[in-house]
Amino acid sequence: MRAAVTGVTGYVGGRLVPELLAAGIEVRAVSRNPSRLAGRPWVDDVETVEADVADLDAIRAALEGADVAYYLVHSLGTGRTFEARDRRNALTFARAAREAGVGRIVYLGGLYPDVPEGDLSPHLASRKEVEEVLLASGVPTAVLRAAVILGSGSASFEMMRYLTERLPAMTTPRWVENRIQPIAIRDVLHYLVGAARMPADVSRGFDIGGPQVLTYRDMMQCYARVAGLPPRVIVKVPVLTPRLSSHWVGVVTPVPSGIARPLVESLVHEVVCDDKDIERYVPDPDGGLTDVAGAIELALTRIHDGEVTTRWSSASVPGAPSDPLPTDPDWSGGSLYVDERRTVVEAPRDVLWQVIEEIGGQDGWYSWSLAWRFRGLLDRLAGGPGLRRGRRDEHRLRIDDAVDFWRVEALEPGRRLLLRAEMRLPGLAWLELRVDESAAEVTDPGDDGPHPDDAAGGERTYFAQRALFHPQGLLGQAYWWSVAPFHGIVFGGMQRNVARAAEHRAHDATPS
Template sequence: MSRQAGLNLVFGASGYIGGHLVPRLLAAGKPVRAAARDAASLDRNGWEEVERVSADALEPETLDPVLAGVDTAYYLVHSMSAGKDFARLDLECAKNFAAAAERAGIRRIVYLGGLIPSGADSEHLVSRKETGDRLRAGAVPVTEIRAGIIVGPGSAAFEVIRDLVNALPAMVTPRWVRARTPPVALDNLLEYLVRIPEHESAAGRIFDAAGPEVLSYEELMREFGEIVGRQPLIVPVPVLTPMLSSYWLGLVTTVPTPVARALIGGLAYDIEADPEPLRRLVPQKLLSYREAVTAAMEAERLNAVAGRWTEGALMYRNYRHDYAFYAKRASGSAVTSASPESAWDVLTAIGGRNRYYALDFLWTLRELADWFVGGSGFNRGRRNTRELRIGDTVDSWQVIGLEPGRRLTLLFGMKAPGAGVLEFEIEPHEEGARITATAYWHPRGALGLLYWYPLAPFHRLIFDRMTDAIGRRAAAGEAAPATT
């Protein structure tokens, strides 16, 4: 394949930074190839002109095709969500990618790393540094940009701050809340990433990206509270170790637990940066922390109507900034000997007089509670007994996602301190199918968390029983009873 002029590969395009970088590159008039483990996850509005490909850095044979013809490769993958083994996986991925980039003869790798405080022994921070070192061990010149807290919707560190302030009027915190760090606005970081490959002098160099202020985590939380009209009481104590802090964050934030635990280790240090070299090379107006928070909320508002269901989209959080961006989750699944098509036929007849196939008395109790507080409660029914389409109402749910034969996504319509989505997935499994149901819950502060935790143990039971019942009906060749 001949090299396309200026072709940019965003490797890790389904991730947080990758998902924002692709449209930013397009807006700058740059051709883009986007790569993720599953190219289907890249089907988004506005990405129609983007070449979307599947690749996995742990499978070296998938890398050569996606690197062919590339000028600049943005390396944005990390394995924090993989749990304890993430550091080893990160190094293996970087080694494979560097070797493939060398074979493809690309001009530059741009890697987004993390600011490294002096004396840091956090596995997360050490892994980010070693990943950069492993990429640099290859023949392709690497430009590494290191950033600390990124202020933007969906950024894990920012969402921890938002969750804590919104959920807790008072909090006992570790001493690390007084550690200082230079946050950077998402817009500023993206501008650095887009423009840095234009500078040949940046090849082989490491740059620090930082905003104009250095603030403590306590100051970050207090200033966020001022913006959203809250004044949290923050009491630092010495007894909360990093391990205890990670468990505490797991309870009061919705940021995925492996990610929160990986972040915790780096929060105990004052983080210093030397941002002047990057500022001289790529000048731009830097947003203050307050301006960055305001911009993050405005970005959510402007993107409130999502082209497809995404976890943190504002429209699925009832258009409320104080609803958690990430969701608490609970799942259940079952395997059936029926074909995926048969399972889909039963699934899409859900609701109305067919009800929910298992433990219907629990659904009735929830409807009763909703009716009691003035909600839609017992408004049961659907437009068509068999067919579903986007926008249809199924009892108190609304169809917001529909991939025939594969996925059905419903938006929760009852009154509750938060917003919810229920998603069903059907996948081929051996000679039959696997049916999975997953609830996503975006809590509204402490009440939303108190609502979720008592119900969470029941969700697994309900969804296991429901998916099993759907599978048994499908295997028996039973269509759901027709409604009138």
């Protein structure tokens, strides 16, 4: 079976491709800009085609020979332009699929209530119209209707994440009491893959949802519990219109107002599955559907692995559907604050690595020692380990070793050391020290270390250092901004002094 997937660089499409491949389905990835797929581990396992769903000839050629075509293209916006664009694109795709002889269309739409025409939000009304266009295409079509999708990178999930993390107390519109039936992204993908093999005589819509029906208030409180935050104080008020609510979301969260507004407008409706007919054709996944707490926990687990990135959305292709993708928007994945410093060190790689591997313990942290001792004292007063643990070995490190109030989370000898903070913090923190390319390969203006002309015969090495902090709630936000002014002294001093120590060692080891 061969599947053509549109919207392959989007939130759902990018996660669907590896699931289809795992199910033994050949994939043709259809994108307006296939170059955006570069770097994906599966890109060599799929056929890539450049086509725009608005271009009839191009999309028809892209669908030739496909047994199933996934339509995962949506617009989010305000006004009527996005509705007209979605209508035109759906009509073009429907005609192209019919003329190309596609066996089935699979469309992921929005779950909407049974209300009089004109009462639906523009966002849901457009999704319903696209559904109707595709069902009338003459090609057997499976429409999967989902409400809030829970997973890192989902716009609905990110909006809830930021509201819950940043506001310990909030006033909310009346829709906070509306019932919804959210679904985990992994379960959405399970249904999408299964829909490809539905019988040819099945052409209809299906409601898909998780195992729980709850209010938006309950969902935020569930997020708080899973994230380790205190219960949120939520006060419902009758005066916040969808327009005011979207502006409020725009102030509190980094979700753009052009995305927040249609999502907020859709929350005025209760969206609960009317049936579960999908089970007749696609059984539930092994172990059952994921509940809300489980889906939230999966969306947050990326924070705890050793591959910390500058922002969650810059991570590599995920090992699980809940992980972030490179094409997720910049504002997705929660807050991750970064202090990054780089310099060129005139010393061999092995000498610089030796200094890095011996950091902490008796050698200290190569910066303002009084500040480190004071921070260690505060940590002990708060019940943390402080600086009293030292190191197991003064010269070598292993994964899971304690280094003062840090723990070795990742270690690539000669290249990278990642330390996870174990001091008491309102969030999660890491310190990454890295030995990178030689100076000849680096064009970096951050060359701020001393460079003795005779150090190690002029050999130079690239030293990168990052401090990363994922805040927990409003207190975590306040903590980061309160200590940020001192980073130049603490981390800047560490950068310079580690470089000096490596250069002095290299100089002392050079025959006179």
